[in-house]
Amino acid sequence: MISVDTAIKIVTDKTEPLQSRAVPFENTMGLCLAQDVQSDIDMPPFDRSAMDGYAIIAEDTAHAPVELTVIESIAAGYMPTKKVSHGQASKIMTGAAVPEGANAVVKFEETEDIQTDNRVKILRSIDKGSNISKKGEDIQIGQTVLYKGMVIRPQEIGILASVGKSYVEVFPTPTIGIISTGSELVDVESKPSVAQIRNSNGYSLAAQARRLKADVEILGIVKDTKEEISGMLQKGLKKDILILSGGVSMGEYDLVGEVMKDLHTQIYFEKVALRPGKPVIFGRKDKTLIFALPGNPVASFVTFELFIYTAIRKMMGFSNPQRITIQATLETDIFVKRKRREYRPALFCARDNTWKVSPVEWHGSADLLATTRANCLLIVREDAQKLAAGQLVDVILLD
Structure with missing residues (x-):
């Protein structure tokens, strides 16, 4: 019987990240980046107004209030057509490019329109650079903006869109098969007889895996015979991870460990000094990681959170795959x-x-x-x- 820490280390050491693949960026929420991402543009791509107001020469406001001549209006998405000279201002909207010659933007709230001769009164002095986001101050062209191993959240989705990364390399989620063993089990729709119980483990384990975005298939219930367990287990070897619940204790009908060994599964551990969940088996057959969990539902739940959670996250490329x-x-x-x-x-x-x-x-x-x-x-x-x-x-x- 090994310690919990040793068992988790074995699971971590024996699990490898899945092969990365390119995925449309909008479908990557919750996944782990498999590449660094660089920007193809400066952000902002030009000196940009951070306010609705007037683009001016700051020095013109040294003795405010002062009146300036408005030479044009600049909306976001359009480039200025006129250079601002002393005594002039350009009306400008948030996000628009600051015109040549201007070195500050004064907010509308700090101005008064003069109805004649396209003039505006600036009510207070303003410092050079005020309310202007400089070209490249957030992101510069070629800069690495996201790094391999980062979890993709809504803000990372926004960055991917901003830098034109329509497809991005990520580690995919594993495929998982779930088998419930026990001659006493019936499915949800059936009314259990006196000697039967409903199969809750298959569905709770599937929900735990799906919460991690895994691709889950509930393979079904098998009776406590070597033939049925072996047949279903071999069917599950198409998956990245195969989970069995039940049949791992020391009873006469606890046959899962024997079947795994009969199929020449590499067994890494069979018992962990853990409560609940001491009889838990972890091994590998071909490319498939196999976890055989206790049949008691809380033991099944806990051993998933300790061991299978770690394996799924490691396959998904996370550098710290364990529960926090x-x-x-x-x-x-x-x-x-x-x-x-x-x-x-x-x-x-x-x-x-x-x-x-x-x-x-x-x-x-x-x-x-x-x-x-x-x-x-x-x-x-x-x-x-x-x-x-x-x-x-x-x-x-x-x-």
């Missing part, structure tokens, strides 16, 4: 029963200007309902004997 751990103040005492690292469903919130966390009522690894009242996993480390209210503890945020 932060600290919060514990609000209640916790007594530790087992010397395995525990991940307890908990509620994280801000109270009294401090991040607080409290475990929710939880009846063990089969109690999926408890997780609906939680937004984080509270980490109880294996060397702890008791966690006291008021101390800082580590939590993994889920939402």
